Amino acid sequence: MAGILEFAPAIVLLPFLSFLIALGAGRYMPKGGALAGIGATAGSFLLAVATFVAVSGGQTYNQTIYTWAEGLDAVDLTFGLLIDPLSAMMLVIVTLIAFLVHVFSLGYMNDDGQTGLPRYYAGLGLFTASMLGFVVADNLLMAFMFFELVGLCSYLLIGFWFRQDGPPSAAKKAFLVTRFGDYFFLIGVVAVFATFGSAAFAGPDAFPVLAEEALAGEHSVNTFLGMGEQAWFTVVGLLVLGGVVGKSAQFPLHTWLPDAMEGPTPVSALIHAATMVAAGVYLVARMYGFYALTPTTLAIIALIGGFTALFAATMGVVKKEIKQVLAYSTISQYGYMMLGLGAGGYVAATFHLMTHAFFKALLFLGAGSVIIAMHHNENMWDMGGLKEKMPVTYYAFLSGSLALAGIVPFAGFWSKDEVLYETLIHGLGGSPILLAAYAMGLLAVFFTGFYTFRMVFLTFHGEPRSETARNPHGVRWNVKAPLAVLGVLAATAGLVNMVPVEKLFGIKGIDFLHQFLDGSFDSLNAHHYAELIPYSSGYIGGEAGTVAIGAAVSLGLALAGAGLAYVLYNVPEPVEHTEKLGSIKTVLYNNYYQDEYQVWIATGVVQPISRVLDKFDQGVVDGVVNGVSSVSLFLGSRMRRIQSGVVSNYAALLTLGLTALLLGLGLIGGWFA
Amino acid sequence: MIIEALIAVTFLAALVTFVLPDRIAGKAAFALSLVPVLGSLVMWQQYDASGNALLGGNIAFETDVVWLQLGQYDLHWMVGVDGISLPLVVLTTILTTLAILSSWTPISERESQFYGLMLLMEANLLGVFTALDFFVWFVFWEAVLVPMYFLIGVWGGPRRKYAAIKFFVYTNIASLVMFIGFISLVFGLGDSISSLRLPEIAQALQAGQLSGFAGLSASALASVAFIAMFLGFAVKVPVVPFHTWLPDAHVEAPTPASVMLAGVLLKMGTYALLRFNFTMLPETARSFALPIALIAVASVIYGALLALAQQDLKRIVAYSSVSSMGYVILGLIAYTTYGVGGATFQMVAHGLISGLMFMAVGVIYNTTHTRMVTDMSGMADKMPVTAGIFVAGAFGYMGLPLMAGFAAEFFIFKGSFESTVMAAMPLFTGAAMFGIVIVAGYLLFAMQRTLFGPFEFDGDYEITEAPFHDVAPLAVLLLLTIVLGVQPDIFFTMIQEAVNPILELGGAF
Amino acid sequence: MVPAQYYLILSAAVFCIGLFGLLTRRNALLFLMSVELMLNAANINLVAFSYYWGNVTGQTFGLFTMALAAAEVAVGIGIILVLYRNFDDVDVTKATTMRW
Numbered sequence A: 001m002a003g004i005l006e007f008a009p010a011i012v013l014l015p016f017l018s019f020l021i022a023l024g025a026g027r028y029m030p031k032g033g034a035l036a037g038i039g040a041t042a043g044s045f046l047l048a049v050a051t052f053v054a055v056s057g058g059q060t061y062n063q064t065i066y067t068w069a070e071g072l073d074a075v076d077l078t079f080g081l082l083i084d085p086l087s088a089m090m091l092v093i094v095t096l097i098a099f100l101v102h103v104f105s106l107g108y109m110n111d112d113g114q115t116g117l118p119r120y121y122a123g124l125g126l127f128t129a130s131m132l133g134f135v136v137a138d139n140l141l142m143a144f145m146f147f148e149l150v151g152l153c154s155y156l157l158i159g160f161w162f163r164q165d166g167p168p169s170a171a172k173k174a175f176l177v178t179r180f181g182d183y184f185f186l187i188g189v190v191a192v193f194a195t196f197g198s199a200a201f202a203g204p205d206a207f208p209v210l211a212e213e214a215l216a217g218e219h220s221v222n223t224f225l226g227m228g229e230q231a232w233f234t235v236v237g238l239l240v241l242g243g244v245v246g247k248s249a250q251f252p253l254h255t256w257l258p259d260a261m262e263g264p265t266p267v268s269a270l271i272h273a274a275t276m277v278a279a280g281v282y283l284v285a286r287m288y289g290f291y292a293l294t295p296t297t298l299a300i301i302a303l304i305g306g307f308t309a310l311f312a313a314t315m316g317v318v319k320k321e322i323k324q325v326l327a328y329s330t331i332s333q334y335g336y337m338m339l340g341l342g343a344g345g346y347v348a349a350t351f352h353l354m355t356h357a358f359f360k361a362l363l364f365l366g367a368g369s370v371i372i373a374m375h376h377n378e379n380m381w382d383m384g385g386l387k388e389k390m391p392v393t394y395y396a397f398l399s400g401s402l403a404l405a406g407i408v409p410f411a412g413f414w415s416k417d418e419v420l421y422e423t424l425i426h427g428l429g430g431s432p433i434l435l436a437a438y439a440m441g442l443l444a445v446f447f448t449g450f451y452t453f454r455m456v457f458l459t460f461h462g463e464p465r466s467e468t469a470r471n472p473h474g475v476r477w478n479v480k481a482p483l484a485v486l487g488v489l490a491a492t493a494g495l496v497n498m499v500p501v502e503k504l505f506g507i508k509g510i511d512f513l514h515q516f517l518d519g520s521f522d523s524l525n526a527h528h529y530a531e532l533i534p535y536s537s538g539y540i541g542g543e544a545g546t547v548a549i550g551a552a553v554s555l556g557l558a559l560a561g562a563g564l565a566y567v568l569y570n571v572p573e574p575v576e577h578t579e580k581l582g583s584i585k586t587v588l589y590n591n592y593y594q595d596e597y598q599v600w601i602a603t604g605v606v607q608p609i610s611r612v613l614d615k616f617d618q619g620v621v622d623g624v625v626n627g628v629s630s631v632s633l634f635l636g637s638r639m640r641r642i643q644s645g646v647v648s649n650y651a652a653l654l655t656l657g658l659t660a661l662l663l664g665l666g667l668i669g670g671w672f673a
Numbered sequence B: 001m002i003i004e005a006l007i008a009v010t011f012l013a014a015l016v017t018f019v020l021p022d023r024i025a026g027k028a029a030f031a032l033s034l035v036p037v038l039g040s041l042v043m044w045q046q047y048d049a050s051g052n053a054l055l056g057g058n059i060a061f062e063t064d065v066v067w068l069q070l071g072q073y074d075l076h077w078m079v080g081v082d083g084i085s086l087p088l089v090v091l092t093t094i095l096t097t098l099a100i101l102s103s104w105t106p107i108s109e110r111e112s113q114f115y116g117l118m119l120l121m122e123a124n125l126l127g128v129f130t131a132l133d134f135f136v137w138f139v140f141w142e143a144v145l146v147p148m149y150f151l152i153g154v155w156g157g158p159r160r161k162y163a164a165i166k167f168f169v170y171t172n173i174a175s176l177v178m179f180i181g182f183i184s185l186v187f188g189l190g191d192s193i194s195s196l197r198l199p200e201i202a203q204a205l206q207a208g209q210l211s212g213f214a215g216l217s218a219s220a221l222a223s224v225a226f227i228a229m230f231l232g233f234a235v236k237v238p239v240v241p242f243h244t245w246l247p248d249a250h251v252e253a254p255t256p257a258s259v260m261l262a263g264v265l266l267k268m269g270t271y272a273l274l275r276f277n278f279t280m281l282p283e284t285a286r287s288f289a290l291p292i293a294l295i296a297v298a299s300v301i302y303g304a305l306l307a308l309a310q311q312d313l314k315r316i317v318a319y320s321s322v323s324s325m326g327y328v329i330l331g332l333i334a335y336t337t338y339g340v341g342g343a344t345f346q347m348v349a350h351g352l353i354s355g356l357m358f359m360a361v362g363v364i365y366n367t368t369h370t371r372m373v374t375d376m377s378g379m380a381d382k383m384p385v386t387a388g389i390f391v392a393g394a395f396g397y398m399g400l401p402l403m404a405g406f407a408a409e410f411f412i413f414k415g416s417f418e419s420t421v422m423a424a425m426p427l428f429t430g431a432a433m434f435g436i437v438i439v440a441g442y443l444l445f446a447m448q449r450t451l452f453g454p455f456e457f458d459g460d461y462e463i464t465e466a467p468f469h470d471v472a473p474l475a476v477l478l479l480l481t482i483v484l485g486v487q488p489d490i491f492f493t494m495i496q497e498a499v500n501p502i503l504e505l506g507g508a509f
Numbered sequence C: 001m002v003p004a005q006y007y008l009i010l011s012a013a014v015f016c017i018g019l020f021g022l023l024t025r026r027n028a029l030l031f032l033m034s035v036e037l038m039l040n041a042a043n044i045n046l047v048a049f050s051y052y053w054g055n056v057t058g059q060t061f062g063l064f065t066m067a068l069a070a071a072e073v074a075v076g077i078g079i080i081l082v083l084y085r086n087f088d089d090v091d092v093t094k095a096t097t098m099r100w
Helices: A004-028 A030-056 A085-110 A117-136 A140-158 A166-196 A207-215 A229-247 A256-262 A265-274 A276-286 A295-316 A322-342 A346-373 A391-405 A411-428 A432-460 A477-496 A499-505 A512-517 A526-532 A542-569 A577-581 A583-589 A591-642 A647-669 B002-019 B022-046 B085-102 B111-130 B134-155 B160-192 B198-206 B218-236 B245-252 B255-280 B282-287 B289-308 B313-334 B337-368 B384-397 B404-417 B425-433 B435-450 B468-486 B489-503 C004-024 C028-053 C057-087
Strands: A061-069 A077-083 B060-070 B073-081
Touching: A004 A030, A004 A061, A004 A077, A004 A085, A004 A117, A030 A085, A030 A117, A061 B404, A061 B489, A077 A085, A077 A117, A077 A140, A085 A117, A085 A265, A085 A276, A085 A346, A085 A477, A085 A512, A117 A140, A117 A265, A117 A276, A140 A166, A140 A229, A140 A256, A140 A265, A140 A276, A140 B404, A166 A207, A166 A229, A166 A256, A166 B404, A166 B425, A166 B435, A207 A229, A229 A276, A229 A295, A256 A265, A256 A322, A265 A276, A265 A322, A265 A346, A276 A322, A276 A346, A295 A322, A295 A432, A295 A591, A322 A346, A322 A411, A322 A432, A346 A391, A346 A411, A346 A477, A346 A512, A346 A526, A391 A411, A391 A432, A391 A477, A391 A542, A411 A432, A411 A477, A411 A499, A411 A542, A432 A542, A499 A542, A577 A583, A583 A591, A591 B160, A591 B289, A647 C004, B002 B022, B002 B060, B002 B073, B002 B111, B022 B060, B022 B085, B022 B111, B073 B085, B073 B111, B073 B134, B085 B111, B085 B255, B085 B337, B085 B468, B085 B489, B111 B134, B111 B255, B134 B160, B134 B198, B134 B255, B160 B198, B160 B218, B160 B245, B160 B255, B198 B255, B218 B255, B218 B282, B245 B255, B245 B313, B255 B282, B255 B313, B255 B337, B255 B489, B282 B289, B289 B313, B289 B425, B289 B435, B313 B337, B313 B404, B313 B425, B313 B435, B337 B384, B337 B404, B337 B468, B337 B489, B384 B404, B384 B435, B384 B468, B404 B425, B404 B468, B425 B435, B468 B489, C004 C028, C028 C057
Parallel strands: none
Antiparallel strands: A061 A077, B060 B073
16 A cells, blocks of 8 residues: 555545536536546545555655745745545545535436536536645645635535526625635634744644644744733634634524525535535644644634534524525534534544534435425425335435434434533533533434434425425436435444443443544644643543443433424324424524624625715715815916906016015015115 | 837837727737737746845846936936836736737727727836836836826726826826925935936935935935825825725726726836835835835725725726735735735736726626626626636635635735734734625625626627637636636745845845 | 216116006007117116126127017017907007917
């Protein structure tokens, strides 16, 4: 396997190549360029797997491959590749999901007779390439650049159906809201350069390492605005976090994500499972060595995560459209990852990132399959009874739902449980903030179980509630195959890291992910992070006891939520029980009026200000300019009266002038003294 | 001699075009303008200078001959380029050619005069960017105004006379103020200089030869001269609050003139600021860091907010130019490699991208005969290629990575954040950076309303895809933007070589 | 020898007479004559100072001035003729059409 990592750039370049092919020649190709994309992502996936195997064998790779801007007497800005367990794992996830999404698109887009397919596949290719570039980035600047490209691609793909009103608006919102977060991120990037003179994630001048040494007093770094090192690092961490909150759709910048459902469903799967939204959390994990140094930042991450997990889950409870439910579940699940990272559970959060990628891609593709069957009607109240009509979709979707709800032994259970467990022990170790975040996360488990199975029952169980649900459109292999693959993964992916089993029964060595993530560079491995985090652990009834209690409570809550959904909705003719919530339902259905206030800020505050400024500019600033010209024109029109045309007057003026001159010179010359 | 040849060929091309019949003037002007493009590319390829032309660095393609005598001063014909001016020379030639190509559709009367004036302007612009003697430079500097005045005043929109006179008078008065400032420096230098060559003046100032003049001490004279020159150039850039001529000029000007105005003429202001204010009087500039940074931030934010309020696509791009030029000022005052270098890079990047945007708006205008956002929607349905390039250009304007705008803005932000001219620079940088959010706001809003949604158009014109010669210059500009964004070192290395000596300048008094 | 002051007084008197005529008359011919007077006042000064300093340059200038005056009269009378042809009068205050 020697040297396989040398081919890592190809993982990024292959999808980029498919972008170029689809853009340039897609219209002349069968399937509108899909085959190029499928081939490229398949190639990338194989390479990524090879990379993964090599990394498992202990290899790592950290090379600068391109100098973007060479600084004379200043820092070089470079691109490079950093392949370590974290990025290798992510590469596999992204390429796999991208490949499956490409295949699924054959069914969703091509079989549906959509137009503009070259544009679609070009967008997918660029999206995948951007995300892969982000994943392998070896420094913060490169990460930012690909982060932004990911944003561009989401704009292009969410707005794919640009001839309608909704998608362009949603695309604009997605880009603008994430841009707002990226604004802070960009300041953060600049600040990291200014502080450390380097933005590398790994290597001798890695900025997390420099920060660690600076805090240990080994050498000094530049800080700004008169702040101490700890305070300044916190500021920088929070600035970068702005981009994370925007892209990973955390409160309060989550509002773009539900709107982004306007895009084609395979794109939603890609955005939510593996690319854009994952990018935020991945970034925190990537520079975890830096975040672990600043307790304030960690606490804020944990709080944002816990709150978002609960907040989004409650909104998911009342939605009518299947994709809307999934959208809020995405926000909620990324909240868990943030919670895990903030609570010091680096491995747990990474684990959840992985399992979530599988089951969320599965759920979105499953929803896509349902939407094909329903002739693009997404309203769950028009569905029902699809179980018999589309068994493959049903069982795959069920597997994903069990994983999402966190039912043992599906993937989501293991990762979510580990996130909550890490939060619990570190909270018990003396951090009330983490305990509060834990409580929120725990409560969200119940809601997750409820809305997930409400969705399952409404869609697949009971009697069909519309004509299309009685005669659904069939789906072909290109839809079923990706579902089957992901269905298996959603059921089994959690088994790679059965920490509770290990702790409870003392079976050593089944926490494969822990071991894998430890095999990184010294400054980037999980073991190092565990030493850095500013938390201590506390237990109820010993380690095993805490594990058992935590797992039991979260599993219980998930089952309770699912059970409630079973009681309420697994009936032939379900009704909208959420009506009973009254005004609470209205608030939830309107997303706590989060959109309203953000739209209000844009149209009710910024736009009036800009109009007033425009008036000011036209009236006052330009008024002064025009005023100066008017005054000189007016003075001219008066002054020219002197020019009477009568020669005698000119002569008189001349004489007067001469006299005045003589008198003046005389006065100065002292003639009259 | 290549610079003289370049300018002379362009002048000749202008003369030839003036007398050609209208029928072939456009094609002939395009063909003739390819010669200076080739010339400038040869210059870029053979460029071998290093250092700053004003501070004793190697000057490429230098000519220096005594031309006239004026009192104690020799007037030299001195031209040459360094890493700051060469990128702008290349920008000028390329942009002129593309602007001429983009005029084929919209310009249909007095064509030979139009193309002649475009080439005449190019010649003068080349003179501005290559002249190293104040007298020569000033002649070219003023001469640029004349063709632009006629381009706006003859081929412009309904209020063209107002706009043309406003443009001419405003910038001309500004030149006067600048002239006073510069000449007071010359007098303050007294006998220590024997010519008006810019390198000689800059080096004399560095050597501390400035003495008091007209009752002012040397440092007070430097401050007065700095302020006068800054005001003069600020109008040209333009920065808030001297920007109001720009939207009027842009709205009334025909598309190719807008392209030249935004793409190159505005850069004259920032180029001169860098050459005169920030190179000759670095200490004074540093002492004025706070007001200059304030002006920069105000330009960025205020310009962007104004763009948000506009309904006319061209006004949007015009105000956004004010915003973008604010970044340049911020970079200049930073006095770091990335700051000043990024500002210079932004001159080129913004030249390409604003040219692209104005051309794209022009292509849409050619078909729809309206530029109002409210008059159209869903244009992407009928003009997919144009719309695609428009979207790409707009993202370039928003600072999408791997396009030239991002490189320039990132360099500037990085440079100004770590600047040492004052402690609060990170705050100013952060404030100015908010411009990247507002720019995304107004461009995305404008695109959503005009390009996307169901196709609607209130007008009698049939909307079809633009002809090839309209789209080709857009594609070329987009390509150049991406190339510069992926490999900024094409220009950035030579820019840094020229910029770094400026940063090393210490206080002279 | 007559002191220089006397010449200067004479010259000033002639100049003032000319000036007075210029300011009070409206007839173009009288205008011309007044101007001639003022010119000759200057001439007297030139010659007087030349005599005073014993330097002939002043007298040379006097000769030049006379030649100039002759030329001026030729042009002046031409203008007056045009004036008369256009306005049927030689009143200089009538010809105000070229203002503004």
